[in-house]
Amino acid sequence: MPNRLAHETSPYLLQHAENPVDWWPWSDEAFAEARRRDVPVLLSVGYSSCHWCHVMAHESFEDRATAEVMNDHFVSVKVDREERPDVDAVYMEAVQAATGQGGWPMTVFLTPDAEPFYFGTYFPPAPRHGMPSFQQVLQGVHQAWADRRDEVTDVAGKIVRDLAGREVSFGGSGVPGEEELAQALLGLTREYDPQRGGFGGAPKFPPSMVVEFLLRHHARTGAEGALQMAQDTCERMARGGIYDQLGGGFARYSVDRDWTVPHFEKMLYDNALLCRVYAHLWRSTGSELARRVALETADFMVRELRTEQGGFASALDADSDDGTGRHVEGAYYVWTPAQLREVLGDSDAELAARHYGVTEEGTFEEGASVLQLPQREAVADAQRIDSVRRRLFEARSARPAPGRDDKVVAAWNGLAIAALAETGAYFDRPDLVEAAVAAADLLVRLHLDDAARLTRTSKDGRAGANAGVLEDYADVAEGFLALASVTGEGVWLEFAGFLLDHVLARFTDEESGALYDTAADAERLIRRPQDPTDNAVPSGWTAAAGALLGYAAQTGAEPHRTAAERALAVVKALGPRVPRFIGWGLAVAEALLDGPREVAVVGPALDDPGTRALHRTALLGTAPGAVVAYGTVGSDEFPLLADRPLSGGEPTAYVCRHFTCDAPTTDPERLKATLNR
Known part of the structure; x- marks a missing residue:
């Protein structure tokens, strides 16, 4: 018999609707029930494409004996962490403070007042590697609650008081300047991996926001070292196993330093951010590799993540059926030499193995290999390789596909809108711009109420119950601003303004200018979450700073620019110390130092060839964070x-800063020179 999760919209929660566990969704009613029964709350947080979440569900939550104890x-x-990032953030902070590490599934035991007292992540069904079994944990927590309540x-x-004292300190005031950005670049250089690209050791995550900073810094200052780190990192990722060499798109991270073996789940946010980064790399360098990866990643998002309603689904699972009934990580993506021969025949299989780095020993598990592009030299027979790739892709498409989380997350769709709009404009792909417009239409129609308040998620055309958080307002505004620049449709600028007015009114501390992840009128948790540092996506804080700055450049709105500058004070403090973890804030700071530049393109008609040539040139300008307004005379x-x-x-075309403009030009080449210096 289904439990209470059967009525939810989250695919992750629905995966647990048939568990023998008497699950509750996060709700006041659940905590009232705990008070009525005088028992603790067991909070389990995960997401649908999380490998270890599936493992623990199978081992423990589907087990009747374990469910009986629970x-x-x-x-x-x-809780689906993608639906409730605020709940996840608050309790993950407690887990990391108590244990020094975190991850998902996250397992936290709470009092009926939602105060945490015992923490963990994955627990095995039997004692293993020094870890207690999940049932041992359950019994231990139960006994502590029953026998040592005062201690609990x-x-x-004490934990709640400690968390309450963790307000973000700006460590100073004012905006980051040349010194702070130079120190940030030096810090990144120290952590850079010159042999493999990227930063730090394993596991390696795509440093999307840092690469955007490096590209903007090079565009503004000419620092060749910044461009070299960006180029080499992007090339290493594109040639590695983290990139899907057959279908396009990136996996979430690499388990090794060489980008060889990925954690195979594919997230919308990674692909949106990386699509935009590679498009910007092509814009800066003309790299054919960057062009190909940007377009393939955009096509992957549209082909495999687009929903019937026009939005974009959250993720594809890492696991799938390997053809024998086993649910195995990476089964959909990896190949053995024998599998290549079965599809291609001996001669082409030998070529494919050499081209994609498939070996008899394998680079993954059980003799299978993740496809890579280890050779940098030009392919002698490109037509033959294209045929091999097409046949392998078709054969792979017949395999059991990974599950898809069809939940539409507002913030991540905002990132996708920006990426698809710009990529479509750069490479003359109106279908990609149309996909961006359709996703934006869905957000307006389904996620935005009459007061321009955002709902965070929807599924199958049904809006979820959870309010949007700061990153939703910021990233959707960013997407709308990009769409306005590309299409010349001012309605997207207007919608961005509605969202950013909420950021000013409901997410910003009036006294300090600090930003909170939840609105002032949102559900009260044990603390109001607040984090300016990047994780897998730009922090809501720095994303909001970027959108506020872009909107101010388009409109001249001083309150929005002032708010952006106040928010960037945290980048001045953290940029020189932890540049890897505030890359988007550094990128926004580059835009601020450059102006950002404002480009107005006017013509007799939007479809006039001369107007379109100037508009395209403006969009391809590398000036950091430049905004483009495009329309007819008198618009x-x-x-x-x-x-x-x-x-x-x-x-x-007019190129301006703070609405003060240089001499106008009718020459695209002159406009290009102005924007690329």
Whole structure:
């Protein structure tokens, strides 16, 4: 018989709807039930494409004996961290403070007042490698609650007081300047891996936000070292197993330093960010590899993540059926030499093995290899390789596919909108721009209420119940701003303004300018989450700073620019110390130091060839964070276009800072030179 999760929209929660565990969704009713029964709350947090979440579910949550213990002694609450990043952030902070590490599934035991007192992540079904079994943990927590209640509540109270004291300190005031950005670059250089690209050791995550900073820093200062780190990192990732050499798109991270073996789940946010990064790398260098990866990644998102409603699904699982009934990580993606021969025949299989680095020993498990591009030299027979790739892709498509989390997350769709809009504009792919517009339409239609408040998630055309958090407002505004620049449709600028007004009114501390991850009127947790550092995506804090700055450049709105500058004070403090973890903030700081530049393109009509040539040139400018307004003479959709006449009757571009403009130009080459210096 299904439990209470059967009524939820989250695919992750629905995966647990048939468990024998008497699961509750996160709700006041669950904590009221714990108070009524005088038992602790067992909080389990994960997400649908999480490998170890599936493992623990199979080992423990599907086991009737374990479920019986959970049902007898706890109120068990299951949370999708992608639906409730605020709940996840608050308790993950407690887990990391108590244990020095974190991860998912996250397992936290709470008092009925939601105060945490015992922590962990994955627990095995039997004692293993010094870890207690999950049932041992359950019994131990139950006994402590029954026999040492005062001690438990004292611990919980101390933890909550400690968390309450962890407000973000700016460590100073003012915006980051040349010195802080130079120190950040030096810090990144020290942590850079010159042999393999990327930063630090294993596991290696794609450093999308850091690469964006490096590209912007090079564009503004000419620092060749910054560009070299960005180029080499992007090439190593694109040639490694973390990139899907057949279908395009990136896995979540590499378990090794060489980018060879990925954790195979594919997340929308990674692919949106990396699509945009590779498009920007091509814009800066003309790299054919960057162009190919940007387009393949965009095509992957549209082909495999787009939903029937026009939005983009959250993720593809790492695991899938290996054809024998086993659910195995990476089964969909890896190849043995025998499998190559079966699809391609002996001669082409030998070519494919050499081209993609498939060996008899294998680079993964059980003699299988992850496809890579180890050879840098030009392929002698590109047509034959194209045929091999197409046949392997078709054969792989017949394998049992990984599961898809069809949940549409507002923030991640905002990132995808920005990436697809720009990639489509750069490479003359109107279908990609159309996909971005369709996703934006869905967000407006389904996620935005009459007061322009965002709902975080939807599924199958049904909006979820959870309010948007700061990253939702910031990333959707970023996507709308990019769409406005690409399409010349001012309605997207207007919608971005509605969202950013909420950021100012409901997420910003008036006294300090600090930003919170949840709105002032959101559900109260044991603390109000607040984190300016990047994780797998830009922090809501720095994403908001970037969107506020871009909106101010488009409109001249001083409150938005002031808010952006106040928010960037944290980048001044953290950029020189932990540049890897505040890359987007550093990228926004580059835009601030450059102006950012404002480009107004006016013409007799939007489809006029001269107008389109200037517009395309403006979009391809490398000036950090530059905004583009595009319209006809007399258009009132963009404030930047006001009082911008044609020059000599020809389509004209104006390059401005703070609405003060250089001499207008009708020449795309002159505009290009202005924006690329």
